[in-house]
Amino acid sequence: MPQADNADIVLYYAPRTRAFRALWFLEELGEPYRIAPVDLASAGHKRHDFLQLNPMGKLPTVVDHGVPMAESGAILLHLADKYSAGTLAPLSDDPRRPDYLRWLFFAVGVMEPAFGEKFFKWEDIPPHRAAWGSFAEMERVVTEALTPGPYLLGDELTAADVLVCANLHWARCSSSSRRRARSPTTWRAAPPGPD
Numbered sequence: 001m002p003q004a005d006n007a008d009i010v011l012y013y014a015p016r017t018r019a020f021r022a023l024w025f026l027e028e029l030g031e032p033y034r035i036a037p038v039d040l041a042s043a044g045h046k047r048h049d050f051l052q053l054n055p056m057g058k059l060p061t062v063v064d065h066g067v068p069m070a071e072s073g074a075i076l077l078h079l080a081d082k083y084s085a086g087t088l089a090p091l092s093d094d095p096r097r098p099d100y101l102r103w104l105f106f107a108v109g110v111m112e113p114a115f116g117e118k119f120f121k122w123e124d125i126p127p128h129r130a131a132w133g134s135f136a137e138m139e140r141v142v143t144e145a146l147t148p149g150p151y152l153l154g155d156e157l158t159a160a161d162v163l164v165c166a167n168l169h170w171a172r173c174s175s176s177s178r179r180r181a182r183s184p185t186t187w188r189a190a191p192p193g194p195d
């Protein structure tokens with residue numbers, strides 16, 4: 001585990017939050033990092049000094065060599081390009097790059113609201129007007145993309161897999177059903193169905 005007290009990458013973290021995505025990705029990256037624990041209960045993340053790092057007062061927030069970053073998709077995109085270009089992030093001239101970017105944005109821009117529709121029971125939203133289409137469409141697209149797998153782009157893990165799979169992990173944890181996504185592989189075997 002590359003945690004180091006003097007690391008120049010700092011992850012503001014609380015358990016059972018989207019900060020898990022950044023934590024998982026930092027482990028994949030292998031760069032030294034350190035965790036700055038955030039106690040959500042005491043609302044330190046809503047205070048002025050934290051809002052200078054992330055105006056939304058949310059996690060994950062990362063400070064990379066003194067530069068603050070927010071939004072999990074942007075954080076993973078940045079860290080992958082800076083520290084793992086060509087492996088966890090296809091290079092800009094790699095023909096897989098457009099699909100890689102599509103999945104990064106899909107994870108935050110389509111999957112997240114589609115899970116909102118499903119789990120928070122948003123009703124009567126016309127798919128043609130919703131940016132995420134519908135939960136069912138999202139489910140179909142992810143399932144097809146992971147067939148045959150094992151990863152979104154084929155044989156190699158990228159930052160997009162971490163974002164997409166972290167969403168699937170969240171879905172499992174947020175559901176009482178046993179028919180839930182467990183990993184990209186089991187998502188293909190048993191995608192989540194309606195409650």
Ligand SMILES: N[C@@H](CCC(=O)N[C@@H](CS)C(=O)NCC(=O)O)C(=O)O
Nearest residue numbers: 017018057058059060070071072073
């Ligand atoms: N769009 C943001 C969402 C971040 C987010 O909503 N984080 C939640 C935890 S999962 C949070 O910090 N909640 C605490 C709060 O808003 O008080 C991202 O992807 O980074």
